[in-house]
Amino acid sequence: MxxxxxxxxxxxxxxxxxxxxxxxxxxxxxxxxxxxxxxxxxxxxxxxxxxxxxxxxxxxxxxxxxxxxxxxxxxxxxxxxxxxxxxxxxxxxxxxxxxxxxxxxxxxxxxxxxxxxxxxxxxxxxxxxxxxxxxGIPILRTLVNSLAADKVTRVLGVVNGTSNFMMTKMVEEGWSYEDALAKAQELGYAESDPTNDVDGIDAAYKMVILSQFAFGMDVQFDQVGHKGIRKITPQDVAVAQSLGYVIKLVGSIEETPSGLVVEVTPTFLPKAHPLAGVNGVMNAVYVESIGIGESMYYGPGAGxxxxxxxxxxxxxxxxxxxxxGTIGKSFNEYSRPVQLAKPEDVKSDYYFSIQTPDMKGQLLKLAQIFNQEDVSFKQVLQEGAKDSVARVVIITHQLNQTQLQHIIEKIDEEADFTLLNTFKVLGE
Amino acid sequence: MxxxxxxxxxxxxxxxxxxxxxxxxxxxxxxxxxxxxxxxxxxxxxxxxxxxxxxxxxxxxxxxxxxxxxxxxxxxxxxxxxxxxxxxxxxxxxxxxxxxxxxxxxxxxxxxxxxxxxxxxxxxxxxxxxxxxxxGIPILRTLVNSLAADKVTRVLGVVNGTSNFMMTKMVEEGWSYEDALAKAQELGYAESDPTNDVDGIDAAYKMVILSQFAFGMDVQFDQVGHKGIRKITPQDVAVAQSLGYVIKLVGSIEETPSGLVVEVTPTFLPKAHPLAGVNGVMNAVYVESIGIGESMYYGPGAGxxxxxxxxxxxxxxxxxxxxxGTIGKSFNEYSRPVQLAKPEDVKSDYYFSIQTPDMKGQLLKLAQIFNQEDVSFKQVLQEGAKDSVARVVIITHQLNQTQLQHIIEKIDEEADFTLLNTFKVLGE
Structure with a gap:
């Protein structure tokens, strides 16, 4: 029948x-x-x-x-x-x-x-x-069935094809955000109002659902921080390349000692990271867990x-x-009370791109700001000044959200400095 | 209870x-x-x-x-x-x-x-x-559940961690097969008799099982061709690199018009192929299908x-x-009569590495052999001769197993030529 x-x-x-x-x-x-x-x-x-x-x-x-x-x-x-x-x-x-x-x-x-x-x-x-x-990636049912015995500790996802297509053009061909968007619109990947894709809203929706399946927590959409790709410049992309990273829009869910943190943000991925090779409109979900360790599920995100x-x-x-005769089972039965991370538990390496007048003592002043917050540098790059304006790029060791906030405030307080961009950096 | x-x-x-x-x-x-x-x-x-x-x-x-x-x-x-x-x-x-x-x-x-x-x-x-x-890669259940609606046309797998660890050392660090094996044994990845791993036997076992789940065909172990990594030289690896490829031991299952072909063999993978970035002891199974298109499942193959x-x-x-109360379902219910491909339907690009005396007309003679079999060249590389011996590397366009056999025989017949190696090349 x-x-x-x-x-x-x-x-x-x-x-x-x-x-x-x-x-x-x-x-x-x-x-x-x-x-x-x-x-x-x-x-x-x-x-x-x-x-x-x-x-x-x-x-x-x-x-x-x-x-x-x-x-x-x-x-x-x-x-x-x-x-x-x-x-x-x-x-x-x-x-x-x-x-x-x-x-x-x-x-x-x-x-x-x-x-x-x-x-x-x-x-x-x-x-x-x-x-x-x-x-097309069978990620939800796989989390339910195959990771039933496992405990997921972090999920990283390249889950928006439009922005990933754009980032791929920006990274591999040095295109500007505007050119990449125009191409994505021409090919029908981006809508005339690209907000949902380029501002990370679409990816944030997916992170809400992944939080339920991978962590059993019913996180609300407005609890997911999202920051898009509009502000990424060809300079950011080039610096990332030269320091061994690829920038992508990455959704992340991580369990910290105090709870879950869910966000979507441009992220520097080390070139050897499996997600770094996910290009064009392809998607991938990368899972860290205590059982399997690391696994990745790759495929087309739409179509x-x-x-x-x-x-x-x-x-x-x-x-x-x-x-x-067994109908009625919930798609996802994993459920725990929602608990969100405290800002001081949300830690990552960070990228700072700062513009300064090309004069003596500026790097020292910057170093002092980070030092006051107990944050150390992993990589520093000062570029040759143009029109008496220099650009300093810093990749830090781990800092938490409170430290990040303080550093941003202190840089803003210094009239000399303009904070051009700050992005998350995935450690090796 | x-x-x-x-x-x-x-x-x-x-x-x-x-x-x-x-x-x-x-x-x-x-x-x-x-x-x-x-x-x-x-x-x-x-x-x-x-x-x-x-x-x-x-x-x-x-x-x-x-x-x-x-x-x-x-x-x-x-x-x-x-x-x-x-x-x-x-x-x-x-x-x-x-x-x-x-x-x-x-x-x-x-x-x-x-x-x-x-x-x-x-x-x-x-x-x-x-x-x-x-x-640790949840590939079998995913094929059963998530690809139930799909028709798989090809599976490529890097499914032996030991040989992949060795190939990664050979590719990324230019090590010889012997050095890579010694390191794998030292780290406990390879046994003192490494046959099962380096000759593709372990990978062939896995291809037998994947054939059942992905294609519904109960292929026998002795129907799986397997060729290992012992004969791969640093020269092969270097040439592959310079032509834009990475060599890995790849298991493949492909449905041709006449039936299935299952084999394990060293394969040149284009650097942009998702499998090319699967390094160390990690495994991955790459699936081509009419529904999803391409998907890949990546993770640890052992441990x-x-x-x-x-x-x-x-x-x-x-x-x-x-x-x-629903126990007893077979793990895999997909079943079709086994049908194996005819040699003329088994097609691929191929790599040939040929040693010749450094004298006039040798490349012409080689070109004639391939031409007689209607096989055209995609890339040709002749290296500077050493001790009056030259090495010619050819990557062909698609040829079938019958053509491959004839070309190998004809090269063998020419006393001048020594066929050093021939490997499969995955087209773009």
């Missing part, structure tokens, strides 16, 4: 779902133990329906979601519309109607996940969303078929559980 | 199992939904038992396997003795006694897997072995805690299924 599913939305990713169901029919049948049939597809209006039918799509397109929610033959609803509304309302109603839900909607999950998970639990139905983090592969894997899992 | 397990063997990996069960107790309980207790541990003899007790190990050590196999309280037997016998007999008897089995024994699984899987099926018990391929993490993940899965 076949299991009937309905798609909400028929954009790029959604159309990949019937493609995979057909192309890999036999393998999917072995795994799911039932055939899977796309019974209905919700589209916006009659115009879209007519356009899709004219293009040769042979599905039962409907324009009213009730035709899906009230259809008792439909067991699984696959939401691929994106954005918060009406997706949230449709998912809520589907769960309440006893239907299992698969979604790739990371914004929704990151902001309203707890609410939706509770509704799913209440109604004994499944809510799966492997595709919500890093598209039709990669995302649809994760969506169909979720659908297969649900069908399988329906056949086994 | 707790689930009782028994360990067969208490070597390095085995002792990592109780470590993880204790260290991550709470998380494991959330996932398994039962406590897991190490009830008995099989050791070789009383001397080993006394030694382990004296060292402070607080377990019920037994020296007769019957004490485990006849103990109806023990639900899961964890085999970590390695080698074929007595592991095979013990696992067989455990399965026949209705016990679920977890093992990390790749040799055994690669050679006698089908037989053991059939016994497990017959008795409705589970036989899981995530740790058998690439230790106490990484391997134990995979073993405990298997144990948790069994306990979970015991609690759900």
């Amino acid at each position: 076949s299991v009937k599913i309905a798609l909400l939305g028929f954009g790029t990713v959604a159309s990949g779902v019937p493609f995979l169901l057909k192309e890999n029919k036999e393998k999917i049948l072995q795994s799911a133990q039932s055939e899977i049939e796309v019974a209905k597809v919700l589209v916006k209006d009659d115009a879209e329906k007519d356009r899709l039918l004219a293009a040769g799509n042979d599905f039962d397109f409907v324009t009213n979601v009730d035709e899906i929610l009230e259809d008792s033959d439909i067991a699984i609803v696959v939401e691929l519309m994106g954005r918060i509304e009406p997706a949230k309302t449709f998912i809520t109603r589907a769960l309440q109607a006893g239907k299992h839900v698969v979604t790739a909607n990371k914004d929704l999950l990151a902001v309203h996940g707890a609410e939706l998970i509770a509704i799913a639990k209440e109604h004994g139905v499944a809510l799966y969303y492997e595709a919500a983090v890093a598209g 039709q078929k990669p995302t649809a592969t994760s969506v169909v894997a979720d659908i297969i899992r649900i069908v399988r559980r329906l056949n086994e | 707790s689930v009782k397990i028994a360990l067969l063997g208490f070597g390095t990996v085995a002792s990592g199992v109780p470590f993880l069960l204790k260290e991550n107790k709470e998380k494991i309980l959330q996932s398994a939904q039962s406590e897991i207790e190490v009830a008995k541990v099989l050791v070789k003899d009383d001397a080993e038992k006394d030694r382990l007790l004296a060292a402070g190990n607080d377990f019920d050590f037994v020296t007769n396997v019957d004490e485990i196999l006849e103990d109806s309280d023990i639900a899961i037997v964890v085999e970590l003795m390695g080698r074929i016998e007595p592991a095979k007999t013990f696992i067989t008897r455990a399965l026949q006694a209705g016990k679920h089995v977890v093992t990390a024994n790749k040799d055994l699984l690669a050679v006698h897997g089908a037989e053991l899987i059939a016994i497990a099926k017959e008795h409705g018990v589970a036989l899981y072995y995530e740790a058998a391929v690439a230790g 106490q805690k990484p391997t134990a993490t995979s073993v405990v993940a298997d144990i948790i899965r069994i306990v979970r299924r015991l609690n759900e």
Whole structure:
């Protein structure tokens, strides 16, 4: 007997779902133990329906979601519309109607996940969303199943393809931020308003979900610090190169003695670090844990078929559980009380790029500021002055957030100094 | 209620199992939904038992396997003795006694897997072995679950840590094979007889298992071509570098129009390929598929805690299924008839290193040989002659196994030429 599913939305990713169901029919049948049939597809209006039918799509397109929610033959609803509304309302109603839900909607999950998970639990139905983090990379289910015996201590992720494409152009070809953005927009990777991608908001959503799966903590979106790539200059990139680093936008989750710290920020990665080679629109999630040690999961973070592969894997899992009679298990059962780190426990090496007039004693003055805060230098680079202005670059040994704050304030107090940029540096 | 397990063997990996069960107790309980207790541990003899007790190990050590196999309280037997016998007999008897089995024994699984899987099926018990391929990398379960909707077209794996450590020394530091082997032996990575590691036998075992999970085909060990790293010279490594490649021992499984080809062989990897950066004892499995496209799974291929993490993940899965009442599912359900590729469908770029006397017309003669076989050159490098002997290096465009055979024969027929080495080259 076949299991009937309905798609909400028929954009790029959604159309990949019937493609995979057909192309890999036999393998999917072995795994799911039932055939899977796309019974209905919700589209916006009659115009879209007519356009899709004219293009040769042979599905039962409907324009009213009730035709899906009230259809008792439909067991699984696959939401691929994106954005918060009406997706949230449709998912809520589907769960309440006893239907299992698969979604790739990371914004929704990151902001309203707890609410939706509770509704799913209440109604004994499944809510799966492997595709919500890093598209085609099977990271969520791997954390649930394969790292069940492990304790994760840190997660680092290059999880935004658009900004990683831009950073790759900036690093490998020396492009400016503006040129990289223009190219990303030309290729359709970046939207006309690129805020979500370049300011680290999209990556922060993914870090919220990864915090739940890797650390069992339901961190809120506004507890995730995020700083984007807009301010990175070709000079920063060149200095990073010359000191043996690659700059990337990295999301990190780390467990400190006082609790978790979650942030998204441009980060200097040592060139030998596995994440340093993750280029273009590719994504990767790097996991440090007490059992495995270090592992990395690499793949495309977006795109039709990669995302649809994760969506169909979720659908297969649900069908399988329906056949086994074990449906209703939460996607992620790991749960601990949320505890956030104190600023003094949040430690990292840091990069400072400081502009000073080219005169005697300036480096000494800088050294004194860092010394007062008990912070020592790992690498220092003073560049040849131009127009009587010098640039000093400092990479420090570990400092905590309190020290960082004090140093920034003290540099700001000195009229001579302009703090151009400060970024996190991943130690070897 | 707790689930009782028994360990067969208490070597390095085995002792990592109780470590993880204790260290991550709470998380494991959330996932398994039962406590897991190490009830008995099989050791070789009383001397080993006394030694382990004296060292402070607080377990019920037994020296007769019957004490485990006849103990109806023990639900899961964890085999970590390695080698074929007595592991095979013990696992067989455990399965026949209705016990679920977890093992990390790749040799055994690669050679006698089908037989053991059939016994497990017959008795409705589970036989899981995530740790058998690439230790801490969760590749098998990921192929089963997350790539259930996908069709894999090629798998490339750096899956032998010892040879990869040696190749890393040879590539990054220009060491000879002999020096690299001595260092690997000194550090305990290589055994005094390194055959299994350096000749690609260990990697071939893993390719057998990966063929089952990624392609559903039960390829036999003797159907896997394997060629090791013994013959790689510093000259080969240097030429590879100068042409933009890194040499590694790579296992590959590829589906051609006529069937599967599985082999382990030194391979030139373009420097930008994700596998090219997998260094030291680290392992990685790179997967090409029609859905995800390209993905890579990176981590430690061996070691106490990484391997134990995979073993405990298997144990948790069994306990979970015991609690759900769904035990007995095969670890891998993907199955298709085995079909091996015809030689003319097995295609790759190739590297040839040829020694010739330094005299006119030699390159022309070589060019004629390749031309007769319709094989064109991608890169050619002739090095300055020393002692009237020149070395010509050729990287070809794609050629098939029949062409390769003919070219090798023709070069051998020419008394002037000595074929020093020929290796696979991964195209961009």
